[in-house]
Amino acid sequence: MEAGTLRAGGRSQLERSPAARLPDRLMRYGLLGIALAVLLLLVVFFAVLVSDSQDVFAKQGVFGFLFENDWNPAQAQFGAAALVVGTLITSALALVIGVPIAIATALFITELAPRRAKYPLTVLVELLAAVPSVVYGLWGVFILIPNLKPAEQWFADTFSFLPFVGGPVAGPNYFIAGLILAIMILPIVSAISREVISTVPSDHKEAAFALGATRWEMIRMAVLPYARAGITGGAMLGLGRAIGETIAVVLVIGNAPTIGKQIFDQGYTLAAVIANEFGEASSNPLYRSSLLAAGLVLFVLTLIVNGVARAFVVRGERGKTPKAAAGAPVA
Amino acid sequence: MSTGIAPVSARRRRGDAIARGLIALLTAVALVPLVLVVFYLLYKGLPAVTADLFTSDPTGNFLGNAGGIKSAILGTLEMVALASLMAIPLGIGVAVWLVEFGKKSRLASVVRYFIDVMTGVPSIVFGLFIYITLVLTGALGSGFAAWKGSAALALLMLPVVTRSAEVVLLLVPNGLRESALALGAPRWRVAVQVVLPTALPGLVTGSLLAVARAMGETAPLIFTAQATLGTSFRLDERMNSLPIQIFNDIQNPNPVIVERAWASALTLVTLVLIITLGARLAARRSRFAT
Numbered sequence: 001m002e003a004g005t006l007r008a009g010g011r012s013q014l015e016r017s018p019a020a021r022l023p024d025r026l027m028r029y030g031l032l033g034i035a036l037a038v039l040l041l042l043v044v045f046f047a048v049l050v051s052d053s054q055d056v057f058a059k060q061g062v063f064g065f066l067f068e069n070d071w072n073p074a075q076a077q078f079g080a081a082a083l084v085v086g087t088l089i090t091s092a093l094a095l096v097i098g099v100p101i102a103i104a105t106a107l108f109i110t111e112l113a114p115r116r117a118k119y120p121l122t123v124l125v126e127l128l129a130a131v132p133s134v135v136y137g138l139w140g141v142f143i144l145i146p147n148l149k150p151a152e153q154w155f156a157d158t159f160s161f162l163p164f165v166g167g168p169v170a171g172p173n174y175f176i177a178g179l180i181l182a183i184m185i186l187p188i189v190s191a192i193s194r195e196v197i198s199t200v201p202s203d204h205k206e207a208a209f210a211l212g213a214t215r216w217e218m219i220r221m222a223v224l225p226y227a228r229a230g231i232t233g234g235a236m237l238g239l240g241r242a243i244g245e246t247i248a249v250v251l252v253i254g255n256a257p258t259i260g261k262q263i264f265d266q267g268y269t270l271a272a273v274i275a276n277e278f279g280e281a282s283s284n285p286l287y288r289s290s291l292l293a294a295g296l297v298l299f300v301l302t303l304i305v306n307g308v309a310r311a312f313v314v315r316g317e318r319g320k321t322p323k324a325a326a327g328a329p330v331a
Numbered sequence: 332m333s334t335g336i337a338p339v340s341a342r343r344r345r346g347d348a349i350a351r352g353l354i355a356l357l358t359a360v361a362l363v364p365l366v367l368v369v370f371y372l373l374y375k376g377l378p379a380v381t382a383d384l385f386t387s388d389p390t391g392n393f394l395g396n397a398g399g400i401k402s403a404i405l406g407t408l409e410m411v412a413l414a415s416l417m418a419i420p421l422g423i424g425v426a427v428w429l430v431e432f433g434k435k436s437r438l439a440s441v442v443r444y445f446i447d448v449m450t451g452v453p454s455i456v457f458g459l460f461i462y463i464t465l466v467l468t469g470a471l472g473s474g475f476a477a478w479k480g481s482a483a484l485a486l487l488m489l490p491v492v493t494r495s496a497e498v499v500l501l502l503v504p505n506g507l508r509e510s511a512l513a514l515g516a517p518r519w520r521v522a523v524q525v526v527l528p529t530a531l532p533g534l535v536t537g538s539l540l541a542v543a544r545a546m547g548e549t550a551p552l553i554f555t556a557q558a559t560l561g562t563s564f565r566l567d568e569r570m571n572s573l574p575i576q577i578f579n580d581i582q583n584p585n586p587v588i589v590e591r592a593w594a595s596a597l598t599l600v601t602l603v604l605i606i607t608l609g610a611r612l613a614a615r616r617s618r619f620a621t
Binding site: 016020021023024026027028031032034035036038039042044045048049052100101102104105107108109112121123124125127128130131132133134135136137138139141142143183186190212214215216217219220237240243244245246247251271274275278292295298299302303305306307309310 | 336337339343344346347350351353354355357358360361362364365367368371372375421424425427428429432433438441442445446447448449450451452453454455456459460463464467489517518519522543546547548549550553554574577578581582589592593596599600603604607611
């Protein structure tokens with residue numbers, strides 16, 4: 001049969017009629033419309049959040065809001081420095097405690113554990129993420145705070161020569177909040193580290209072994225240099241989580257709008273203030289806008305942290321700058 | 332030329348043993364909180380679990396009978412179900428567009444980027460979004476309402492559903508798509524009748540994990556659905572939920588109410604675990620997902 005005989009009325013017989021092509025187009029552009037609507041929604045939310053928090057920025061200025069240490073709603077003073085500092089301290093504590101443990105679990109599961117233990121261990125670490133934050137808060141308030149207080153006091157007395165340690169220990173404090181945040185970010189940091197570590201080519205590992213490396217030397221020379229970017233990204237994703245976590249923190253940090261002198265002092269965070277003072281603020285426009293401004297700061301902060309984290313993770317997963325790939329096993 | 336291989340020096344062997352031991356020890360440390368949380372949930376929660384807990388609503392009385400958590404359990408189920416109805420079809424729809432139509436186009440990478448951004452947004456910020464757009468201003472009726480809580484939860488679920496669905500859809504072998512196209516099937520039928528059914532177990536897993544995450548969220552509900560005492564089936568009114576009930580009970584000085592918080596937490600964790608387990612079982616049935 002010649003090609004010409006296939007043609008009827010200007011189009012190929014094999015081609016669908018315009019009517020039959022309609023569902024395809026409907027699906028393609030309908031789904032695209034949904035995707036774009038979601039994006040548009042985010043942009044609208046952001047715009048409304050910015051405009052609704054203008055009241056407090058107009059009164060105190062953006063810098064006054066962020067860096068003035070005077071949170072006193074009764075006097076209409078909304079300097080959020082203590083909240084910003086509290087968010088930074090608790091997140092930093094979470095990283096210091098959580099990240100080494102998360103990397104250790106990832107290394108243990110991928111490189112050291114017997115084959116049969118890998119899957120159960122993975123599930124157990126992931127179960128930590130299945131516990132709702134309010135349950136961690138409940139556990140923190142009634143178990144951690146009373147039981148850890150003597151140990152904290154001992155630590156504060158014994159190591160009072162360290163910076164930010166010493167003096168009387170408050171029940172709810174930065175350290176407890178940081179500890180709970182560390183538990184909460186552990187699963188995600190561990191999962192991403194595990195993913196990145198499993199992409200390390202076995203050539204590199206075998207090369208290290210062939211040169212006579214012990215298992216730990218192999219990890220240090222072949223695995224860690226190769227996975228460094230991805231692990232950094234995972235830690236930053238954890239940081240993003242820690243910054244935004246609300247409910248567990250509001251229950252264990254004491255909600256005192258002051259900058260504590262040591263890690264066992266009470267504090268406050270940006271997320272905690274929103275959850276804790278929302279009820280009182282809802283009828284007072286300036287107060288309310290100051291809480292929305294706290295939410296805006298939180299949003300922007302997590303956007304930046306997550307943007308950087310994604311870049312690291314992507315670099316870690318396909319990354320391998322030629323230098324790292326070539327240099328790692330013989331380093 | 333030496334013939335033997337020099338033995339590993341004692342110092343290096345010791346270093347290896349210490350490092351391995353430390354890694355194993357830290358892994359054990361990571362599991363301590365899990366054990367402790369589960370232990371205390373059972374130890375403090377189980378004694379407070381009675382039939383009354385599940386069949387009566389909280390009374391709101393400070394003294395006397397505190398009541399149960401029926402309204403909280405039903406409220407959580409209702410709101411999460413509605414949130415799933417919103418988020419799962421939308422999320423899978425966006426994933427289908429990304430995999431079947433958008434592919435590697437610039438527009439698709441913009442959509443992917445925004446979905447990633449959404450994954451990182453703190454849940455309390457989603458609550459604020461809904462609060463300022465739906466609760467404060469009243470185009471659709473102002474004030475707190477259960478469906479607004481569901482909307483906040485849906486925003487939270489959407490990126491989780493989309494990302495997991497995209498991964499699963501990408502695992503569907505191209506040969507299946509090409510066979511269907513070669514048989515003359517239009518694109519939409521390939522997507523609906525070949526790709527989606529093949530990926531179904533994986534889609535179920537991702538969606539259930541999103542459901543489990545939404546179920547335990549407290550922060551977005553504070554400003555949207557708020558709380559109430561009685562059991563409610565009206566989506567345009569305030570609704571109670573388990574996380575909010577626990578959050579409020581923790582701050583109550585009455586030890587009986589704190590006991591109820593432990594029992595409610597045990598209930599909530601059990602619900603979340605059942606759904607997580609369902610997700611794992613669905614994943615096991617999957618042919619492509621690992």
